[in-house]
Amino acid sequence: MELQKWGFKENKEVNAAAALTVRHILEAIIQNVDETKTGKPKIHLGHGDPSVYPCFQTSTVVEDALVESIRSTKFNCYAPGVGIDPARRAIAEHLSKDLPYSLTTDDIFLTVGANHAIEVLLKVLAQPGANILFPRPNYSLYEAQSSISPLEVRHFDLLPEKSWEVDLDGVKALADDKTVAIVLINPGNPCGNVFTSEHMQKIAETAKQLGILIISDEVYAYQVFGNKPFIPMGVFGNIAPVITLGTLSKRWIIPGWRLGWIAITDPIGILHKTGIAASIKSCLDLTADPPTIIQGAVPHIMEKTPESFFLNINKLLKEAADLFYERLKDIPFVSCPHKPEGSMFAMVKLNLSALDDVVDDKDFCMKLAKEESIILFPGYAAELKNWVRVSFAADPKVIEDATGRIKAFCLRHAKR
Missing domain, CATH: 3.40.640.10 (Type I PLP-dependent aspartate aminotransferase-like (Major domain))
Structure with a gap:
C-alpha cells in the first residue's frame, strides 16, 4: 500500500548529526556482539562510565x-x-x-x-x-x-x-x-x-x-x-x-x-x-x-565529599592506566604514543598495513566486537582516523581479559 503524501518527513540533517555521537556509534558496534557465539562476556571500553564496576562507586x-x-x-x-x-x-x-x-x-x-x-x-x-x-x-x-x-x-x-x-x-x-x-x-x-x-x-x-x-x-x-x-x-x-x-x-x-x-x-x-x-x-x-x-x-x-574519596578514585585510575599501558606493549600492530596521565582514556594507533582484512578503525572495532565481544570507540568519530579510543576505567581483571582478547584478534588478523 502506498503511503499517503504527508507534509512532513524525516530530518536528515539531525539524523546525520546523531550518527556522529558516542551513543549512536557505540550502539552500532554493540549490534555486532553475540556472546553466545563468542562464548565471551561483553567488555565495554568504549565510553567513560566506570560506575558499572564495584571498585568505582560514588561516595x-x-x-x-x-x-x-x-x-x-x-x-x-x-x-x-x-x-x-x-x-x-x-x-x-x-x-x-x-x-x-x-x-x-x-x-x-x-x-x-x-x-x-x-x-x-x-x-x-x-x-x-x-x-x-x-x-x-x-x-x-x-x-x-x-x-x-x-x-x-x-x-x-x-x-x-x-x-x-x-x-x-x-x-x-x-x-x-x-x-x-x-x-x-x-x-x-x-x-x-x-x-x-x-x-x-x-x-x-x-x-x-x-x-x-x-x-x-x-x-x-x-x-x-x-x-x-x-x-x-x-x-x-x-x-x-x-x-x-x-x-x-x-x-x-x-x-x-x-x-x-x-x-x-x-x-x-x-x-x-x-x-x-x-x-x-x-x-x-x-x-x-x-x-x-x-x-x-x-x-x-x-x-x-571527603578528599580520601577522590584520592582513592585517582589511585584506581592510575593502577588501571599503568596496567593497560603495559599490557598494550605486548599487543602487535598497535601502539600508544603517550602514557595516560589523566581522564579515563588513551588513544591507540593501529598499524593497519600489518593486518589482513581490516580496512580502517571502524572495521577494526566492528570485527573486534563480533569476534571478541570487546567494544572500543573508533577514532574517525574523534577526527583521527585509524586510531581507537579506549577507556581504561575498569576492574583490573577486565583490563587483563580485554587486552588478551585484543592481542588474540590482532594475531588472528596478522598478514602472513
Whole structure:
C-alpha cells in the first residue's frame, strides 16, 4: 500500500548529526556482539562510565545528599533556567579554591551535563559567518553539535609526540577575524593528556593575540595521576576570557545524574560586558534544566565529599592506566604514543598495513566486537582516523581479559 503524501518527513540533517555521537556509534558496534557465539562476556571500553564496576562507586556522602534533598521537600518545584542559587554558589566556591580570584553565583549556569553545555555554547556563539577551532582528536559531541550549527569548524592538531600539546602555529594559521573561540579539553578526552602550566599560558596568550575566547572543557578536572597537576584554565582568565565546562559525572562517578555547569572564569569581565553571559542565560531559558532535587544535593556534595574519596578514585585510575599501558606493549600492530596521565582514556594507533582484512578503525572495532565481544570507540568519530579510543576505567581483571582478547584478534588478523 502506498503511503499517503504527508507534509512532513524525516530530518536528515539531525539524523546525520546523531550518527556522529558516542551513543549512536557505540550502539552500532554493540549490534555486532553475540556472546553466545563468542562464548565471551561483553567488555565495554568504549565510553567513560566506570560506575558499572564495584571498585568505582560514588561516595555515600553523595548518596546521602540526594536522599536529604528528596526528603527535605524543598526541591520539588521548578528551578530557574540558570539553576538554583545554593547549587550555583556551592559550585562557584568549589571552583574558586584553585583560582586567583573568586567566582560569584552570577558566574555559574547549571546544565543537563556537559553535552547540554556544549549545545548551549555553540548556539550562543553561532553568529553569521563565524568559525570555531576544535582540537583533532576531539570529543565527538562537539563534532555532532557543530554539524547542525551555522558555525564553521576548523581543526587544529594535538601533537602526540609532544604529549598531545596544542599545535599553536596551526592555531594561528587557522584563525581569522571571524574566529570566535578555541575549544580545549583538559584533562584530555580522548587522549588522556594533561597540559602543563607553561603550555596553558601560551594558549591563553595566543587566544588574546587572536581576540578569541577559550572554552575549557574540564569534565575530568582533578582526575590526574601522572607527574603533572591539574590546573584550571581559568587561572589564565586575566589574559584571555575563559568559559569553563564541568560536571559531577566523572569525578563523583555519577554520569547518569546529568548535572553540569558553565562557569564564566573571566576576572576582567569581558564575557559579561560583551553580553555572552546574558546570551547563555537566555539560551538556558529556552531549554530543559537538570532535576531540581539533584541541584538541591549539590551544596552537600561539594562541601562534604571527603578528599580520601577522590584520592582513592585517582589511585584506581592510575593502577588501571599503568596496567593497560603495559599490557598494550605486548599487543602487535598497535601502539600508544603517550602514557595516560589523566581522564579515563588513551588513544591507540593501529598499524593497519600489518593486518589482513581490516580496512580502517571502524572495521577494526566492528570485527573486534563480533569476534571478541570487546567494544572500543573508533577514532574517525574523534577526527583521527585509524586510531581507537579506549577507556581504561575498569576492574583490573577486565583490563587483563580485554587486552588478551585484543592481542588474540590482532594475531588472528596478522598478514602472513
